[in-house]
Amino acid sequence: MSGDLRIGIAGLGTVGGGVAKLLRDQADLLAARCGRTIRVTAVAARDKAKDRGVDLSACRWHDDARALAGDPDVDVVVELIGGSDGVARELIEAAIAAGKPVVTANKALLALHGTVLAKAAETAGVPLAYEAAVAGGIPVIKALREGLAANRVKRVHGILNGTCNYILTTMRETGREFADVLADAQKLGYAEADPSFDVDGIDAAHKLAILSSVAFGRELDFAGIHVEGIRHVSALDLAFAEQLGYRIKLLGIAGVTDHGIEQRVHPCMVPLAAPIAHVEGVFNAVFVEAEPVGNVLLTGRGAGEGPTASAVVADILDIARGHHAPVLGLPPSRLAPGETAPMGRHYGAYYIRLMVKDQPGVIADVAAAFRDNAVSMESVLQQARDPSGPVPVVITTHETEEAGMMRAIQRIAALGSVVEPPRLIRIEAL
Numbered sequence: 001m002s003g004d005l006r007i008g009i010a011g012l013g014t015v016g017g018g019v020a021k022l023l024r025d026q027a028d029l030l031a032a033r034c035g036r037t038i039r040v041t042a043v044a045a046r047d048k049a050k051d052r053g054v055d056l057s058a059c060r061w062h063d064d065a066r067a068l069a070g071d072p073d074v075d076v077v078v079e080l081i082g083g084s085d086g087v088a089r090e091l092i093e094a095a096i097a098a099g100k101p102v103v104t105a106n107k108a109l110l111a112l113h114g115t116v117l118a119k120a121a122e123t124a125g126v127p128l129a130y131e132a133a134v135a136g137g138i139p140v141i142k143a144l145r146e147g148l149a150a151n152r153v154k155r156v157h158g159i160l161n162g163t164c165n166y167i168l169t170t171m172r173e174t175g176r177e178f179a180d181v182l183a184d185a186q187k188l189g190y191a192e193a194d195p196s197f198d199v200d201g202i203d204a205a206h207k208l209a210i211l212s213s214v215a216f217g218r219e220l221d222f223a224g225i226h227v228e229g230i231r232h233v234s235a236l237d238l239a240f241a242e243q244l245g246y247r248i249k250l251l252g253i254a255g256v257t258d259h260g261i262e263q264r265v266h267p268c269m270v271p272l273a274a275p276i277a278h279v280e281g282v283f284n285a286v287f288v289e290a291e292p293v294g295n296v297l298l299t300g301r302g303a304g305e306g307p308t309a310s311a312v313v314a315d316i317l318d319i320a321r322g323h324h325a326p327v328l329g330l331p332p333s334r335l336a337p338g339e340t341a342p343m344g345r346h347y348g349a350y351y352i353r354l355m356v357k358d359q360p361g362v363i364a365d366v367a368a369a370f371r372d373n374a375v376s377m378e379s380v381l382q383q384a385r386d387p388s389g390p391v392p393v394v395i396t397t398h399e400t401e402e403a404g405m406m407r408a409i410q411r412i413a414a415l416g417s418v419v420e421p422p423r424l425i426r427i428e429a430l
């Protein structure tokens with residue numbers, strides 16, 4: 001490709017609008033960096049009349065976004081609609097079939113159909129770029145696929161959802177309620193169209209599936225990921241965590257274990273001494289452990305208009321320069337099958353908070369449930385004394401296998417003296 005690079009943008013919301021503005025504002029810089037002018041020639045969204053904060057009157061408008069794939073004035077299709085099926089998927093498939101490079105931020109689509117789409121793109125010989133889909137503005141796909149290409153990755157973990165990190169940080173700092181803080185994240189443009197994707201850990205799992213595929217050279221296995229969100233993290237747990245020398249973060253973790261590659265997303269107790277404990281607000285972080293490089297920590301903004309547009313435009317620039325790497329880091333025929341180690345085999349330490357009736361024998365019953373399932377307690381904390389109502393009891397354990405821990409928790413939950421479902425948070429030794 002030479003001459004002007006003509007861009008068609010589907011979706012003009014937080015990210016699409018941001019991309020149009022960034023291409024306008026940095027036009028000279030981008031042209032200097034790739035030796036070509038990058039122009040938006042066509043756009044599509046639902047509402048033609050909506051003000052996008054950028055003049056798009058010179059662009060062709062398509063009522064049907066899928067028509068961008070066949071528009072003769074579009075060289076590159078940028079999909080910023082979202083959703084794991086429907087128009088976004090059909091547009092990307094049509095663009096690949098038409099031999100047009102695709103840039104997308106759509107992690108939901110890639111997590112579920114990434115292997116098939118990557119194979120289609122490789123077969124057609126067209127780039128499928130998705131830097132914005134994982135950790136927004138942090139160039140983590142480029143880092144793993146290119147900068148760290150000489151390494152064998154052992155483990156990758158990170159804060160992959162800006163909305164959850166913003167909520168956990170703000171709840172801890174201000175004592176405000178979960179729903180109230182979530183509404184703020186939605187106003188700031190961080191949250192997904194359906195915010196339950198954020199708070200239930202699904203968005204982080206989408207990103208982890210992609211990250212893990214690129215890190216370990218495997219087909220994606222979103223269905224195999226163990227996923228828990230942050231709805232049950234209470235102000236009480238946030239405070240106990242600090243008291244014990246931890247901070248609670250929603251982490252995505254993928255790593256090599258004796259039972260295969262583990263993939264899990266859940267709230268974690270992270271030691272306050274770990275750098276990731278201090279990644280706050282909408283910031284994301286990705287920590288890679290690899291040989292021979294050692295440890296690499298990347299941090300930056302994972303959501304919002306500017307950071308996400310930054311990643312989308314970097315992908316466009318790569319295409320303008322004629323630079324592209326295999327979609328998932330390896331030719332599709334070399335990808336290993338995507339299989340995930342069973343969560344029951346996870347081996348780690350745990351924080352458990354019980355609300356119990358303050359009466360004799362409670363701790364003995366709890367300790368017996370742990371003993372019978374080979375779980376060794378590290379500490380027990382009961383601060384308040386209140387014979388009239390339930391009191392919190394916090395237990396931390398030594399490292400143990402998850403399956404035994406779950407059997408113990410089931411037995412503890414059934415005790416008459418335990419008045420609420422036990423709260424369990426895994427402790428990560430980072």
Ligand SMILES: NC(=O)C1=CN([C@@H]2O[C@H](COP(=O)(O)OP(=O)(O)OC[C@H]3O[C@@H](n4cnc5c(N)ncnc54)[C@H](OP(=O)(O)O)[C@@H]3O)[C@@H](O)[C@H]2O)C=CC1
Binds near residue numbers: 014045303304
């Ligand atoms: N927001 C963020 O911080 C980040 C978002 N992403 C991803 O980027 C993508 C876009 O997200 P975001 O910009 O936040 O979403 P928004 O909801 O802000 O924007 C979605 C856009 O898609 C348009 N749209 C929706 N349905 C259709 C359709 N059927 N045909 C044509 N256009 C349609 C909407 O049109 P209209 O405006 O007319 O309603 C809107 O312009 C998603 O995949 C998301 O996961 C990735 C990283 C960060």
Ligand SMILES: N[C@@H](CC=O)C(=O)O
Binds near residue numbers: 133136160161163191
């Ligand atoms: N909803 C996502 C947006 C970026 O992917 C988040 O909060 O991180």
Ligand code: NA
Binds near residue numbers: 311
């Ligand atoms: Na990124």
